């Protein structure tokens with residue numbers, strides 16, 4: 472059995488750690504590129520969600536490199552994601568690829584079924600070995616996320632442009648050839664030290680932007696046209712609550728403290744949206760509200776063209792923008808999104824946030840002088 476899985480940002484790092492620990496052969500799909508997308512565009516219906524098209528491209532590229540089993544996470548939520556596994560299986564069969572697809576629905580959808588499917592992957596490995604591997608992979612997942620957060624803090628403050636990206640790119644080039652969770656953790660620690668040593672301007676007070684939207688689109692840099700890097704290069708500090716590690720903590724290995732905090736955030740938005748309507752629309756509304764109360768300068772929502780839950784969230788955000796007095800911009804991406812227009816919109820939004828900040832500071836100065 473040779474397993475593959477879809478790309479979603481740096482998710483491949485903990486997944487690699489997991490399968491390395493289980494001693495299972497994997498094919499990490501090549502980095503997403505124009506070629507990956509072209510494969511997906513050729514074999515998916517035009518109106519299918521962008522993530523479905525890109526991940527089909529991942530599978531075909533991996534199958535050509537020897538993969539025969541695909542593992543993906545499932546969801547029974549009320550949107551098209553619930554059908555991804557079945558639809559993708561049909562598409563691959565039509566293309567002549569006879570591969571096994573294992574869909575891991577969150578355990579709350581049925582713990583027995585979940586374990587049956589996990590056993591399909593782990594085979595005859597003893598349970599303790601499987602649990603130990605999951606535990607180590609989870610640690611890798613948390614550490615990878617901490618590293619990404621450090622990248623976001625450093626990039627907007629670095630003195631020598633490009634230091635942060637050069638360090639992180641070196642890490643990504645190396646990590647694919649490192650074997651085992653321990654080796655991966657050591658590589659993360661080494662990169663962490665290098666990032667901490669990057670020279671930054673501590674007097675800088677960067678504009679802060681919260682990213683919200685459909686989970687795949689905000690996490691996968693190819694699909695969001697590398698928005699974190701683009702904003703970081705403009706001196707903006709990006710905050711992104713939605714993460715692979717957060718998804719795992721919430722759905723796969725429930726972390727009580729984390730879940731309680733997330734539930735509080737969700738409940739705080741009940742005046743705007745008080746239930747799950749599929750995808751991560753509820754999180755989009757709740758995180759937007761939370762970011763505005765945490766003092767962000769602005770919020771950017773990103774969604775793939777035609778994403779039903781995010782369209783509903785988009786219709787709610789102008790009310791939050793008005794009531795919380797915070798600028799919010801929505802970006803819709805698809806295979807036709809042009810880089811130049813995208814960059815121009817980001818630059819214009821960041822200019823607006825600078826103006827808003829100086830207006831607020833001037834007003835605050837006036838209030839102080841009147842007193």
Ligand code: SF4
Pocket residue numbers: 520521522550551552553685749750751775777778779780781
């Ligand atoms: S959340 Fe949006 S993009 Fe994702 S499957 Fe549902 S409709 Fe498609």
